[in-house]
Amino acid sequence: MKITLRPQPVSTRDAVYLQLRDQILKLELPPGTPLSENETSLLFQVSRTPVRESFLRLAQEGLVQVLPQRGTFVSLIDTELVEEGRFMREQLEKSVIRLACEQFPEEALASLELNLLQQEASMMKQDDKHMFELDEAFHGIIFEGCRKMNTWSVIQQMNVHLNRSRMLRLADDHNWQNLFEQHRRMAEAIKSGEADLAEQLMKEHLSLNITDQAVLKEKYPSYYK
Amino acid sequence: MKITLRPQPVSTRDAVYLQLRDQILKLELPPGTPLSENETSLLFQVSRTPVRESFLRLAQEGLVQVLPQRGTFVSLIDTELVEEGRFMREQLEKSVIRLACEQFPEEALASLELNLLQQEASMMKQDDKHMFELDEAFHGIIFEGCRKMNTWSVIQQMNVHLNRSRMLRLADDHNWQNLFEQHRRMAEAIKSGEADLAEQLMKEHLSLNITDQAVLKEKYPSYYK
DNA sequence: ATTTTCACACTTGTATGGTAGTATGGTAGT
DNA sequence: ACTACCATACTACCATACAAGTGTGAAAAT
Known part of the structure; x- marks a missing residue:
């Protein structure tokens, strides 16, 4: 059959x-x-x-x-939508990484560590595109481990607006080394169950994405509402 | 013109x-x-x-x-979707009410208090439908005061699944008196800026909505995934 | 009696024609 | 020169026809 x-x-x-x-x-x-x-x-x-x-x-x-x-x-880029998307993501990811510190499946932790290894490799090869995907995957693994995949989907959906805004900056000012280091420390915090530390790390991590909307709006006024 | x-x-x-x-x-x-x-x-x-x-x-x-x-x-009701909807709402509303405690426009506070008066009136008249709308409006005002209307929209969107689940219980077990009291105390906490208290109140308030999914799923197995 | 085949009655997916509302540019009237 | 008007060329909206896949049940073959 x-x-x-x-x-x-x-x-x-x-x-x-x-x-x-x-x-x-x-x-x-x-x-x-x-x-x-x-x-x-x-x-x-x-x-x-x-x-x-x-x-x-x-x-x-x-x-x-x-x-x-x-x-x-x-659609014109709505600054409120972008900022609120970032806000929602921060709140939800902070809560979820706290959950992860309390309870996180072994295999998910293994996935995180594998992901970190791949990140290192991609950094060596300067493969920005792959690095971006691994970044997304890293966060996705955390949600998966906490059985919050729907939440992750919602976040990704909301973030299309943020991503469009991000695209305005020349893409290569990503400080991958810094991001990688933050990822590594978050994984460690999850492993050792340090919830407060993990939340703080996530907060800092996501605030890196705060693009100065005002500057972009001035530079590309016709793109904004 | x-x-x-x-x-x-x-x-x-x-x-x-x-x-x-x-x-x-x-x-x-x-x-x-x-x-x-x-x-x-x-x-x-x-x-x-x-x-x-x-x-x-x-x-x-x-x-x-x-x-x-x-x-x-x-669609069959997806228990995971329902629970995650509740989870997201709790996290976001807790964060927003904290914001409200730090900064909240005078007119929004006035709206909250007017809303509370209307709630009292509706309770007297046992107007459940209106009471439900005022409940929604109360939360909406908080988001509006914090300039987080888009966040509120997202929450309402996610909550259609939760609401469908709620509909399975006979509608009238709403303890309006209790809900009203919680609303009143939340408004006071915002007014006096007691963020920790406000967050705690919101957490309790929203956990009232936790229906025992397992029971419903057993009672209406064909409705669930 | 059991299995296989196949026509048929569904389903949603795609293509296309017609309708009503809107923006625009030219023209007639001032 | 300026304004009011109006024909025209758009637009998205809705109705309808056709195409292609799916499930079912009856009939035929085993």
């Missing part, structure tokens, strides 16, 4: 959605850019339906704004 | 969405119920398009599950 796994064939709708989302996050479609169902459907060589449904999804996530009978536009 | 405010005329899509959402949350459409685009469009006397778009939105919010070429079903 063979269980036939149904591999979700990426639908046209999802393909269009992912493509648009990617372009918006990379600022290839800058804030304010008008999008048109017709135009986009011609560009992707598909009908208007999947395009339209992609727009609706993007609108729900706040990445585009749909004005009935007027047009659809890439 | 008159600014012509454009009152978003409720689109067909939104009308269908709101109606379905309401029915799902009230368990008039119990978890597991099959929904059909065709059937629903006939029921609402509209075409498949707005119905389909409503389904997509509901799917994104986790209220329905769409299986391509097979069907669309009202």
Whole structure:
């Protein structure tokens, strides 16, 4: 008896959605850019339906704004949304790392340490892209160990706005060495169950991401609300 | 010069969405119920398009599950999702009420006190529905005073799952008197800036909402995942 | 009696035509 | 020169037709 796994064939709708989302996050479609169902459907060589449904999804996530009978536009960056996204992430990650200090599965701890080794390797190779993924994964492992994967999903969802803002800075001012060191110390704190220390480390870690919104807003006024 | 405010005329899509959402949350459409685009469009006397778009939105919010070429079903209640929703709300509300203790606008404090008066009146009249709305509003005012409205939106979004679970209990075991008392004490703590006390009150207040999932799951096994 | 096959009645996914509302640029009237 | 008007070319919204995958039950084969 063979269980036939149904591999979700990426639908046209999802393909269009992912493509648009990617372009918006990379600022290839800058804030304010008008999008048109017709135009986009011609560009992707598909009908208007999947395009339209992609727009609706993007609108729900706040990445585009749909004005009935007027047009659809890439959303301007909302500073409040960015700051609150950071705020929520900080509060939730601080709470979760406290949980991790109280109870954390052995295999998750092993995953963390493996991840740290990979981070070191990627730093050597100056593989920024991979380093970024490992950073995300590190935090994800902590949530997974605390059985809070849905919380992690929510955080990632909220952070698309923050990420778009981050993209405005030239990407390479990431101080990976510093981030790695913080990761390492957080893992140790979890291992030894030092909740207060862990929370403090996480707080500092996440505040590194605070980009000076005011500066960016002045530099790219047309991108901001 | 008159600014012509454009009152978003409720689109067909939104009308269908709101109606379905309401029915799902009230368990008039119990978890597991099959929904059909065709059937629903006939029921609402509209075409498949707005119905389909409503389904997509509901799917994104986790209220329905769409299986391509097979069907669309009202989502089973996910215990993990419910518990994590409660967890996130607790963490965020605790942090925000701390903020409120440090800095809270005068007019927001006035709104809180007006709200408390209205709560008392509603309790007298045993107006449960209004009391529920005032409860929501009370928390909303705190977020508004801290300029964290987006955070509040996220919480409300996450809590649809918790609310569906809550709906399973007979609605009238709400101990409004107790809730009111907690609200009153929280408002006082904000006024006097007692952050630790406020946080503790909020924690207790929200833990009242912890329904014993296991019991409900046993009583309504077909509703749960 | 049991198994296999297959037509058919569903499902959602995609394409397309028509409708109503909106922005714009040219034109006629002042 | 300036304003009011209006044709026109957009827009998103909705309705409908077609395509493609899935499950079911009856009929045929074993």
